[in-house]
Amino acid sequence: MLSVLQNSLIPVAEGPVNRLANVFDRIFNDDFFAPLTAPSTWFAAPLAIWEDEDHYWVEVDAPGMTEKDIDVSIHNGDLVIRGERKCERKSGGYDTRTYGRFEQRVSLPKGARTDQVDAKLANGVLTLSFAKGDEAKPKKITLRTE
Numbered sequence: 001m002l003s004v005l006q007n008s009l010i011p012v013a014e015g016p017v018n019r020l021a022n023v024f025d026r027i028f029n030d031d032f033f034a035p036l037t038a039p040s041t042w043f044a045a046p047l048a049i050w051e052d053e054d055h056y057w058v059e060v061d062a063p064g065m066t067e068k069d070i071d072v073s074i075h076n077g078d079l080v081i082r083g084e085r086k087c088e089r090k091s092g093g094y095d096t097r098t099y100g101r102f103e104q105r106v107s108l109p110k111g112a113r114t115d116q117v118d119a120k121l122a123n124g125v126l127t128l129s130f131a132k133g134d135e136a137k138p139k140k141i142t143l144r145t146e
Helices: 016-026
Strands: 003-006 047-051 054-063 070-075 078-085 100-105 112-120 125-133
Touching: 016 054, 054 078, 070 112, 070 125
Parallel strands: none
Antiparallel strands: 003 100, 047 054, 054 125, 070 078, 078 100, 112 125
């Protein structure tokens, strides 16, 4: 089965400084603290992994992102997905969406065919499927009776 190695990197600005920046941003509607929080913040994109008889599947929620915002690679048997959701702040209003960079790492099983990958980005979801090699597919064992 697939396993998540690293869900996200350590956030750059966490804790009281980040909360104080959010409070001031809301009160004064000012971007004074934005350089501390918006551009360099790392977040965890929601991730789902599963397998069926023929494939391993990975899905990452990537709302509002295009193929230019996401980089997918395989490194030392790990699937590495990096991306950035750019902040397009509007003045006023209320916004609880997550912005910034993310990195997801998934350890691929030895039976995953990295030469047979289907990757698509549609409706805000990145979907990757890896064909299973014959050694990873279930095998039926015939029982004999005596």
